[in-house]
Each structure stands twice: as C-alpha cells, then as structure tokens.
Amino acid sequence: MASDIRLPELGEGVEHAEVIRVLVAPGDAVVVDQPLLEIETDKATVEVPSPAAGTVIAIGIAAGATIAVGQLILSIEEHGSAAEASQPRPGPEPAPPTAAAPPPASAPPAHAPPAAGPTTAPTHAAGSVHEPTPAAPESTPVRPALAAPSVRQLAREIGVDINTVPGSGAGGRVGLDDVKAQARRALEQLRSAATPAVSPALPDFSRWGPVERTPMRSLQRTVARRMSQAWQTVPHVTQHDRADISELEAVRRTLKQTSPELPLTVTAFAVAVLAAALKEFPQFNASLDLTRDEIVYKRYINIGVAVDTQRGLIVPVIKDADRKSLRTLSTEIAALATTVRTTGATREDLEGGTFTLTNLGGLGGTGFTPIVNYPEVAILGLSRSAPAPVFIHDRFEARPMLPLSLSYDHRLIDGAVAVRFLRWVTDRLEHPLLLEL
Template sequence: MSNAVEVKVPDIGDFSEVEVIEVLVAPGDTVKAEQSLITVESDKASMEIPSPGAGVVKSVKVKVGDKIKEGSIILELESAEAAQPAKAATPAAPQASAQPAAAPAAAAPAAAANTPEAAPPAAPAAAQAGGSVKVEVPDIGDFNEVEVIEVLVAVGDTVKAEQSLITVESDKASMEIPSPQAGVVKAVHVKVGDKINQGSFILELEASGGQAAAPAASPAPSAAPAQAPAAASAGSAAPAADQNGALASEPVVHPSPTAEFDAAPKRNLPHASPSVRKFARELGVDLTRVVGSGRNGRIVADDVRGYVKQAVAGGVSGGGSTAAAGGGLSVLDWPKVDFAKFGPIEAKPLSRIKKISGANLHRNWVMIPHVTNNDLADITDLEAFRVELNQENQKSGTKVTMLAFIIKAVVAALKKFPDFNASLDGDNLVLKQYFNVGFAADTPNGLVVPVIRDADKKGIFELASETSELARQARDGKLSPAQMQGGCFSISSLGGIGGTSFTPIINAPEVAILGVSRSAHQPVWDGKAFQPRLMLPLSLSYDHRVIDGASAARFNAYLSALLADFRRIAL
C-alpha cells in the first residue's frame, strides 16, 4: 500500500495568491527534509517552498506559471522507507535525481516527459542512435510560435543527452530545447531571432553509437512553460516566464541583448532562476562569468547587479580584480561603513520596482552618452485655454492636464525630427513609423513608465483620460507588462512638485527623454516692456551617438513654439 502524502503550500503570509516561477524537483527525485520543492513569486517577493520530510517524488501537481495559494497541492511524496524498492527498480531515474543541486534544471523536462503526449517527439531521433539524427522542436505546449533567443551549440560541438541546444521565448515564457541523445553537431539550422514551431528542424546530430537512446525518449520533450537540460549539465538553469512584469520601464531592452551570448556558445549553463536569466540578458551579462551567492551556487539578481557594478568600475577581468579592464573606469571600492556606530539606524529593503528599475537606470546612464538641452516654453495662453476647457467640460468628468498638451506637441515634434523617434540597433538606426509616448508615473513603490500607444491618433481629451487611468493603475500596482512596452519617447514631469530643471535619464532603447519642471511667472521683454508670462522649463536629454546638439536645440525650440501657440499643431 502506498505511503504517499500530499505536500501542500504552507502559510505564506499576507499573499493570497502567488505564481510558480520554478519547479525544482521531478517525479522520481529523492528529496531531503527542508529541501526546496518549488519557487514562488508575488509582486513583492520570491520564496521557496520546502519539503516537510524526506522521500521520493511520485508526481508533481504544479507547473511554472500556475497561480497557487495556501493549501494548494504541490506534489505527492512517498516516504523514504516505502520508496526503497521502487528506487532500486528504476535505474533510469538517477539522471534526474542524483544531484539535488541540479534539480531546478531537470525539473521541467522530467515532469513533461511523464505525460503521454510528451514522449513521441523524441522517439524518432532516439531510434536512429549511431547515425545522423534530425533534431526537431518537441511539444512546447500552447505556444504556436516562439523566438530563438540563444543558440547554445555550434557545428563540431560534442553534446550529451539532455544538454540544452537552444533557448526559445514566447510572450509568456522562456524554455530550453534539450538534445534527445549524445552526439556531435553536424549542422545548425536556426539562428537567434528565428521563429520556430513544434516540428521545426533545429540541427543535425551525428549520434554517438547507440548511447542514451532509452533515456532520451523520456525527458527529451521540453513541454513545460520553463525548462532546462537534465542533470548532465551541472549547474544549469531553466529560464521561465518573465517575472519582471510590473517593472516599470523595464521592458527596456539592451540594443544587442545576445551580443555576449553569440560570442561564445555555452555548453554548461549557469544555475539561475528564469527571471534572473532574463534580467541578465537585458543587461547583456554573460552568466557564465558571474559567481552565484545563493544556495548551491545559484546566481541571484544581486549577483548580476554586483557584476555590472564591478564591470562599470573596470573590475571585471576574469577573476574580478579592481584594475581597469578593457578601458573601464578604475575607481575605489564602494565604502563599507558600520552606520550604527554613529547613531540609530533603520534598514529598509528597496522595493522590487526600485531594484529592477535601478539596475536599468544605472545601465542606461553608464552606456548612453547623455547631453541635456534646457529651454523655456511660454505657456501663458495654453494654460488659459486649458482652464477654459475644464470649465466647459466639468460634467464630463475628464480633467485636461498640461501633460495631454505636451504629449500632443511631442508627437508633432517627433514627426518633424524623426531621429528622435528612433532606436539604435548595432550600427543601424531604426526609424519608427508609430508614435507611442511613455510618461513617468510616481507610485509608492517607485517610478514606472506606462505607454500611450498611437498618441498621434488621439485627441486632447482622450490623452487626458488615458494618462489619468494609467497613472491610477500604476499607483494601484495593476499595470501589465504590455502597458509599459513599445515606447518611442518618454516624458518625465515634475511640474506638480517643483524644480527649475533636471537631467532625466534616457529610457533605453529610446534615444531621448523630455523632463518637465514646474512652470512659474517670469518677466519677458516684448520689445517695449517686460510682461509677466507663465514659463515652463523643458529639459531634453538625448543620446549623443544619434543626436547632435544643434538637432536637440531645434527640437526643443520647435516644441516650445508649439506650446506657446498651440494653433501650430494644425499646420
């Protein structure tokens, strides 16, 4: 009689529902008491759920992307004593369970392999062991088309069974496609950026004389939302769904996120969670060079941030000395101070948004040569018009803000100066034919940048209503990742707070951002006398690799002219 027990989600505090971002074990794995089974993440924190006792995993009831809560069943666990005979009778299982440190990598493929649908795709390749094998994309779940974001092997490489060949990504998840068996890569038929489906031809493999045929048929299909190679690649990790959802302007993408990965294909991927791997790709960090500080050498987000900081300081050079490397800056180490020696202190952790956006801002400031052009716009007549509109439309419930007028004027300026509505992609300048304008929204947890799509097709009232609604959702923490993606140009307004000018940081991969400070009445000479005029400070930061100073000055001057006489919008 089975001694299997259901392992459920314990008390996880004030989180009513959390998302599974990693499944760290698979059926057949032997686990110890307190060994982590899954990793879950809320909008504020991530945590691992431990095993209440030792035993063998009989079945896993959750997968990456599932929403679970206290009391949800995670898996069925058979006590260690009852599992001894079964363990001895299944010699094929140790591949997935022999090394607990590699469990996160093996979890998803093994779980997928136990479903009836998962086994067939790998069977044809395994049956041809010892000859030339065409490796195809196995069952990848409900994804009709996925993009290749990493090619992990090259022609001539010797691969093991279950070693990852490529990494693909959909709009919801990242996953790795493993090799069905050992062999030598004869030809690679995909490249980064390709769109592939189930059955697509990945590569041709010269199989190693019949080995690994049986194991390949089991865990080969990578159907789980996030998966990785089995324990054959020690320390490997499985990318999964993007957990940086509400991360602010985070949809920011490095101009060439695969540059470092393309330079040297990887055989043994590092041990890191899906969200950390995506974070590293966005920063262009090669995870094989990062030393993990987490359990079993696992790389966490802070390790990636530390690597970037050290690289910026010129300190990443193999072993990570503080000497300048490759032209980097040579600076002193960050001071370590015991602040409590000088008085009472309180340690307050940064919010999740600030942690993520902070790394992006740091990268953008270091990698983009910023220059800021400051100007003043006379908005005396426009402000009077705005007040008049609000008085006329009090019953509509929509309050027109100055931001709506600024967005409309920015779109007109982007049309006149198309280089500002562009992004760098290597040596190419991508000129966009659409006009999506982001605006910085201040929230209790940090700054986020929702995006107004097709701003050129919307009127002042529609822009005012949409910015108000997006700002409300931002404050409530309800913005979706899609609402913060696709921006062409950003606006950061501090007009409601104060200041006369500032240098906003460009939101990569955009090439410019407009900072708006508080308007104030100033004396302006009209040719005969000084007149009191309401002046709005504009601070335009631009990427000097794309835009020169004269173009920036013209852009700001044109924008100021539009705001001074809004009738020019119609010209």
Template sequence: MSEQVFVLPDLGEGLAEAEIVQWLVAVGDTVAVDQSVVEVETAKAVVDVPCPYAGRVVALHGAAGEVRPVGQPLITVAASGEAGAEPAGHAVYREEERAGSGNVLIGYGTGHGGAGRRRRRAGLAVVAEPSQPGAPSSPAVPGVTTPPPVPGAGIAGPPPGPGGVLVISPIVRRLARDGGVDLRTVTGTGPGGVIRRADVEAVASVGSTPATEAPAVTPSTADAPAAPPVGDADVVVPLTGIRRVIADKLSRSRREIPEVTIWVDVDATGLLATRAAINEAQPDRPVGLLALLARICLSGLRRFPQLNSQVDTANQRIVQFAGVHLGIATQTDRGLVVPVLRDAHRLTTTELAAELSATTAAARAGTLPPARLTGGTFTLNNYGVFGVDGSTPIINHPEAALLGVGRIVDKPWVVDGQLAVRKVTQLSLTFDHRVCDGGVAGGFLRHVADCVEQPARLIAAT
C-alpha cells in the first residue's frame, strides 16, 4: 500500500500552529496535486492549504475548530488504485515526500519542509502523561514508538495505565501546565477520549479542576491577586489567535517605545474639492481621501525621513529606511490588522488608490498572506471611520511613527478674517521620541496639515 501523509507545513513568520476552519474535501474524495484541501486560520490570516499529493483521501486529521501544530498530520492520501486505509487503531507516519508538488503556499514559502524533517514510523497513537507535574514519564515499551495521536484515525492499544491520559499535542500539555490544570481530571471530547485544547480551556475558564495536593504558598503566590470568579452570566473569551498577537504587539510597543502624540485641527475643504476634481477627470479610476492622505504622508516622509525609521536596540542604532512600506490600519471581523503597501513611494496617486482598495478588501476577507501583514515602516490610521474626532494610537511596533485621521465634520472656521462653515478634521501624529525630537515631528505634522488645507502645496513639494 502506498500512502502519503501531508503535515501542516512550516508557516513561517513565527507561526507554530493553525486552527482548522473547514475541510474542503472528505474521506473518499479524489484529490489532485496542489488541490486545496483545508482552510486554516493562523494568528495573521485565513489561507487555503494545498496538498502536494494526488490520490484518494483516506483520513482527515483534525476537526473544524481544532488547533494543529506545525509538523502534525493534516491529511492521508492513498495513491489511485490502492486499497483503503490501514486497520483502525493504527496511524502510519512517513517522511513527507519531496517530489510531486512545486506549489508555493502564498505567504508561507513552499509547502515542503527541508531535508531535516524527522521520519515518523508506524506505532501506537497513545501518549502517556506523567501523573504529577515534573514526574517522569511511563517507561517506554521496547520496539514501540509512540507518536502523537491522530484525531479521526482511531486510538490504538489499550487504555493508558494509572496516571496516563490521552493528549493531542505538546501544546495541550503546555496549556494545561501553564493554566494549572490537572489533565487526569479532564474528560477528553476527541476521538477515543483524546483531550483537546478546548477541553483544557473549558476547565481552566471555570476553575473546576480539583487539586490533588494544595500548592505550597510562597510570597509571590500569596501576594498575587486571586483570579476573578466566573459567573453564569460572564462571557469568557480565550486570548488566542490574532487577538493574542494584537495584545502581545501592543503591549510590547507600550513597554519599549517612549511615544508622544501631537495633533492639529485642519480645514480639509480644499482636499475634498481636489478629490472631486480628480474623480471627475478620471471616473473610471476613482481616488479616495485615504489615497490622497497617503500621498501627503509620503511627501512628508521625504522631507522628514527620521520618522520612516526603526530603533535597533540590539545594536544600539537607528535605521532610516530608503523606501516607504506604508501600513494601513484596517478593522476586520478578526480584529485590527495592518496590511502593508510595499514601496508605496514608487506608486502614483491613482496606483495608491487601487492598491489601497484591493489590499484593505483582501485584509477584511482574511485572504492576505502573513508576509503582507508585516514589514511596515510607517502607518496611516483612519479612525475617523468610527465617528471619532481624535485619538492617541499606539505605534505599530517596531515602527517609529503613526499618523491618525479623525472624522471630517462641518465646523465654524475663520477664513480670511471671516467666519465660515468648513470641512474640518483632526490629525494626530504619534512618534517614537528616540528617533527625533518635537521639531522634526512638528515639522512633519505641519507639512501634512498644510497639504491638506492647500493641496497645491503637495504639487510644489513633489
């Protein structure tokens, strides 16, 4: 029998796991080389994963909503004309074949790992968990290897002995250890009683795991505040996926960057008139306000390159980038993401508008690869779409500055000594005080404000 097991490929970008959103094939289906077989969600994007093998699907490893670590099996394919899957209770692991597919999983590199990936041999899919944290594992049975269990493929062998539990992956064991959950008290909902991540999170969220022995009270644990109780009406949302990435990144930004925010109110009437004139001249290629603001930012960064930089703390230096990779803060159903327009300074205003429209649409659809969500050098944030006037946004680490734009509203404004009703907005600049002082930051923001009020200045500046 010739079966090939396709594992979750190395995702890159520091991503070590992915959640199965939905299977695109079923057991018994015939798949072709590079056919998408599963949709997975990482902390940065939702992507379709293509299978490098052709044949008949004999096993799907994992269910929708389940988190799979990199290197764990996703799908088993038997070459066309082969018999069915192996007898229930056994899972065959083979080294991933390197031939066949040249497919590139967009944003993650190729779907194949390097030659250093370890060979997995046939064995019982049972893992014994130590009965106590830190206790030695059960002795190995000579001649039998024990790879991680494969959901959907059956659990082989007799039930684990005293103190043994069925777990799905090292991630589940780590989650239990970090949350103080005794796995012996958790009832697994996976095939054959396998304990899944959701099982551990459910126990941890209600704090119902009985302790076999009261933990020793140390000064650190005695002084630590008790976790808030969870009632029937409380909603517990696990800090996972993209929400966890956002939290980690924003927390790191606040810890490391001494940020300052300055702001100014500006009359955007002239900018609105300029947009209307452009769109009247080229109705087939409309330009939005965000594209015009992006063009103005690029002009400002040309004059004040200190803000298009990054602090390299490891080498005690500031790196000013030659090109501008413009990040656009975008709210999606999965949370706030910042897709990046590479080499934005090379684009015309019309090209900026087209790229902005396509990029933000893909970000909201969750189809952008992780490579498009990192590597920015300056961010533009239009928080005015939420109906607010101002904000003090957190810098997108490791960048050095971020320009925010509030809503445009009618306000009384003095024009040539006369009171008038104008279209007014507020601009805010949050910057890393390590890369520059107030003179540079104020000069940049004033240049942006002047170009908004008198767009003709942008032509003169460029």
C-alpha cells in the first residue's frame, strides 16, 4: 500500500529545514530507520529516517530546497502488515485511498449531528489556551472587570481592554499596575512580532557593476534571524578587562607534561572558571520572562562554546559544566568541536545553554563586543593574549595579558554587578589554583 512520508517534528521552534542530500531514489528498497535525506536546520545537520519499510515510488523534494515540517518528502509502497500502523496519516488527506474511503464517507452523513461535537470541542480548547489565567478562563471576558474609574480611564487612553487584564487586587480587582503590566506585555509581543518585517529596501547594486546573488543557507538564515532578535530585544552593554595568565600558562605546561594527550586549552580553563562564577552570580545564569514579569533562575549550568566551522559559527553546549573536572571539560570541549566540524552536531548538542563563551584568540584581535545569545543574559568573549608591560614590585614586567569582553542584558544586570562578575572571573583566571581542578 502506498504511504506518504512527511518531514517530522524537528524540535521546539524549528519549522523549516534545507535539504542537503537526498539519499534514496525511486525504486530503492528501504528499511525502517534507514536515512532518507540529510537536512540542515537550526545549526545542526541531521538525517531523516524512514518510519516504515518498502519501496520508494516517488520523491517530492530535491537538494537545495527549503521544506516545512509536515511537508511531503516521498512516497513508498510499504511491505507487510506494518503499513496498517502508518495508514491513518495519509488516509485523511487527498485521494489515494479513495477506494477504501466510501464506507467511512457514508458514515458521517448518517451522523451529521455528532459532527458538530468536534467543532465545539476545539473551540473550548482554544479558549482555555488563549486565556492567561487558568482559573475560570471562560467567565473572565464575559464579566466586566472590577476597576476604579481612574483605572478604566488609563486603560482606554493606552488602548488596553480592561476586561482582559488579570486583577491582582482583592476579589480580582484591577489596579493601575495591572493595566501597565498588560500594556508592557502587549508591547513586547507586538515588537517581537513586528521586528522581522522591518527591512529597509536595498538599492539596485547592478547600476554600478556586475553582482552575484546566492541564496542564504539554512544556518545563515538562522544566525541572521537570531542575531537580529538578540540585538533588537536585548539592551547590550559590553565591559572589558585583562587577565594576567602567567600562572595559568604555568599550570597548563605542568599538566601537559604529566598528561601530554590532554587537549588543555585556555577555553577549558575559562569554562571551568565560568561554571564557578555562575554559582556566585546567579543573575548571569538566568533569563527574563517579560510576559509574566519574572526572572527565571536556572539551577543548572550549561555553557555554550562557540566553534568556528566551514558552515559558520555553531555553539554546542557543555551540560552540567559545574560538575565536571578540568580534565573532563578539556576532553569534552575538544570532542564536541571535532564533531561539529566533521559529522555535525545533534539537536541535543545545541540545546539548553545558560551562558555562552566565544574565544577568538586563535584568530587575533584585542577585543570585541559579542552579542548575547538570547534568551541568555550574558556572553564572555576572549581575544588573543599578548605580552604587555605590567608594573609589579616597583618595576615593569612583560606578562601575557588575556583580553576579556563581557556583554550583558542591562535590563537584568547593572554595571556594578557586571564589573564584580568580570573581576571575579579575571581573578580566577589569574590564579587558577583557587579552583578545584
């Protein structure tokens, strides 16, 4: 029996993917879990497996195409009774199973009244999802809000429907602060919804010479969208400092002599220091939820480490970094970087970060302003260390100085706290033996 295979769910917030390679052709026999195509989505390259065994009879996509979740990939002629399990998916759609459709088709007219039931059920479900308050979602819009005339006047002036505002006062009474909070939530939603549409028109560049246009790949589109969102949502502030890493380099040389196979880098030391710092400064390991006027403090520490690849910048995440030794962190960072650059990271490798580290020291530079990886609230950038004169014990000495650049969300973190955090990190980088390595 013919069966349509569609692009499955790829993760929260992922709606599209770019086809890199189609791995089968019409007439090919496939088995369950055999890769059908390779796609690139949300900073990861993944393979889409076959949910059933059979023979490929038609392919609906091609390499280079952008496809949506639920879109038809290909059709197969299934083998064996396993086809019955997947039949309900294609059945309700167009017309291939028309021969089997008449019996069910004649049943609905006979049960015309019950057909109205499913129509009302989703209506109630949608109402409960739309309501922000779980208690009595259906009665809130019907009953007029309890509010003073001055509160109602403010709501009218700023365009807020007073009957949709959750009241925090006695008996659900709506106050001025409730109206203002509702307006802030509406503005935040409006800004995030409207931002992607704002794009200035470009001039005709061909007027001044030949041009070439190439389509953006999925990874490039994702990075562009997220960077725009982060820049327009987060009020960025960047502060800079320098760390004297003389002791760190001495410790690194000693460990290299005892464990030459250990891929010990400055990045590994920085991740260990950051994991400890995030415990001391939990506001850097948090996110802002403006729809509920809350700060979300995460009781886990997952540090993303930016990796430069041929496909672009990818940020795999070191999970539970605070529970791992320096040796474990070094090995895991090196392994993840190799995986990302060769076979590609999985979705799990890229999710769940609470703070990001980006190290451009291998490329050069004396400092930069990294963009916060929203919805995180801070990111630390490292540049290339270089000898610099430092005044020590009444004389100047050449010391390896590591530039640090901390960008943060000024809505949650003020400058004084950021300086303390950066000084704490700098001090531990200068004296790594203070950490439990």
